[in-house]
Amino acid sequence: MEFLNSAVFLIFAAMIIFSSVFAVFAHKIEYSVLSAVVCFLSVGALFLTLSADFIGASQIMIYGVGVSILLAFAIMFTGKDSPKSLYLTNPLRVFLGFVLVLTFLSVLIFFISPVLDPKSDGAFSSYGSFAAQIESIRQIGTAKFIGRRIFCDYVLPFELLSLLLLAGIVGVGYLAGGSKKDV
Amino acid sequence: MFLGGFGAFFAFAVFSVMFAVAALVVSFILAPKAPSENKKSTYECGMQPKGEGQINFSVKYYMFAILFIIFEIEALFLFPWAVIFKKLGLFALIEAFIFVFVLLLGLVYACQKDLLEWRR
Numbered sequence: 117m118e119f120l121n122s123a124v125f126l127i128f129a130a131m132i133i134f135s136s137v138f139a140v141f142a143h144k145i146e147y148s149v150l151s152a153v154v155c156f157l158s159v160g161a162l163f164l165t166l167s168a169d170f171i172g173a174s175q176i177m178i179y180g181v182g183v184s185i186l187l188a189f190a191i192m193f194t195g196k197d198s199p200k201s202l203y204l205t206n207p208l209r210v211f212l213g214f215v216l217v218l219t220f221l222s223v224l225i226f227f228i229s230p231v232l233d234p235k236s237d238g239a240f241s242s243y244g245s246f247a248a249q250i251e252s253i254r255q256i257g258t259a260k261f262i263g264r265r266i267f268c269d270y271v272l273p274f275e276l277l278s279l280l281l282l283a284g285i286v287g288v289g290y291l292a293g294g295s296k297k298d299v
Numbered sequence: 300m301f302l303g304g305f306g307a308f309f310a311f312a313v314f315s316v317m318f319a320v321a322a323l324v325v326s327f328i329l330a331p332k333a334p335s336e337n338k339k340s341t342y343e344c345g346m347q348p349k350g351e352g353q354i355n356f357s358v359k360y361y362m363f364a365i366l367f368i369i370f371e372i373e374a375l376f377l378f379p380w381a382v383i384f385k386k387l388g389l390f391a392l393i394e395a396f397i398f399v400f401v402l403l404l405g406l407v408y409a410c411q412k413d414l415l416e417w418r419r
Contacts, residue, residue, distance in 0.1 A: 120302075121302060124302055124309065161309075164302070164305045164308070164309075165302045165305065165309075167304055167305075169304075169305070170378065170379055173375065173378060174375050177371055177374070177375050178368065178371065178372065178375065181371065182364075182367060182368035182371050183368075185364050185367065185368075186361075186364050186365075186368070189356070189360060189361050189364050190361075192355070192356040192360075193355060193356055193358060193361070194355075259378055259379040259382040259383075260379070260382055260383050262379045263379030263380055263382055263383045263387075264383060264387075266376070266379060266380075267379075267380060267383075267387050267390075267391040267394055268387075271394055274376070274394065274398065275394070275397055275398060275401070277376065277398075278373070278397070278398045278401040278402055279401060281369050281372060281373060281401075281402055281405065282401055282402060282404060282405045284365070284369050285366065285369055285402075285405035285406075285408060285409055286405070286408060288362050288365050288366060288369075288409075288414060289408060289409060289412040289414055291362070292359065292362045292412065292414055
């Protein structure tokens with residue numbers, strides 16, 4: 117069972133890497149978007165395999181569906197005169213991209229390594245043994261855990277979130293309001 | 300826990316994808332192929348199409364996508380509430396109603412602004 121878990125995890129990890137690399141290097145913008153969507157969905161599936169069902173669901177719903185639709189719309193707005201080939205030509209941009217990725221990677225390793233080290237007193241050391249720590253980390257992404265935190269401890273931020281979304285709707289109305297006359 | 304408790308789900312996904320791929324592959328292998336210039340044209344009879352098929356869409360449709368994402372986030376945050384609804388009781392029910400009510404105001408506002416009207 118443990119072997120199969122790792123195998124599925126590695127398959128999705130490989131899918132994420134290949135689809136994101138293809139999204140960067142694809143010659144057509146449509147292929148880039150399709151492969152970015154595959155990458156989003158694979159990240160969601162990866163969270164599901166780690167039993168983080170809420171994070172996986174939000175990844176699939178917001179990125180795999182919502183942001184994909186935004187990207188598809190953005191492509192449909194571009195005319196056929198816009199450049200089709202998206203080669204990475206600017207060497208400065210490539211260099212800056214590498215610097216950004218290395219910085220992000222080092223920050224990520226810096227924050228993750230103490231948690232995963234069995235000997236250290238990581239952020240979850242109050243949960244006892246290493247196995248218990250892993251189990252407590254595993255609980256964090258589930259809908260039950262997050263629901264209990266939202267509806268018992270963080271009620272006000274949750275209601276403020278609805279106001280934030282309302283502000284988003286009003287913003288859309290404001291942006292679209294100008295084009296009402298030319299119907 | 301096998302695949303984080305989603306083992307059946309992943310097995311279902313794999314098999315449904317396999318069914319679709321198998322149907323395509325089998326028909327690709329078994330189907331007789333006799334391509335010709337006429338068969339490859341867009342319309343076998345009728346007008347000959349000119350130019351490319353891609354057209355520009357109006358930016359107005361972007362508003363639908365943004366509204367879709369906003370209401371999707373609303374649905375997403377009701378998901379953890381629905382999972383532990385019975386344990387939380389009346390207080391959480393009121394919380395969820397306030398949450399939905401505020402976004403209902405947004406929906407009314409969108410209707411007032413004719414944002415939901417499909418214009419050409």
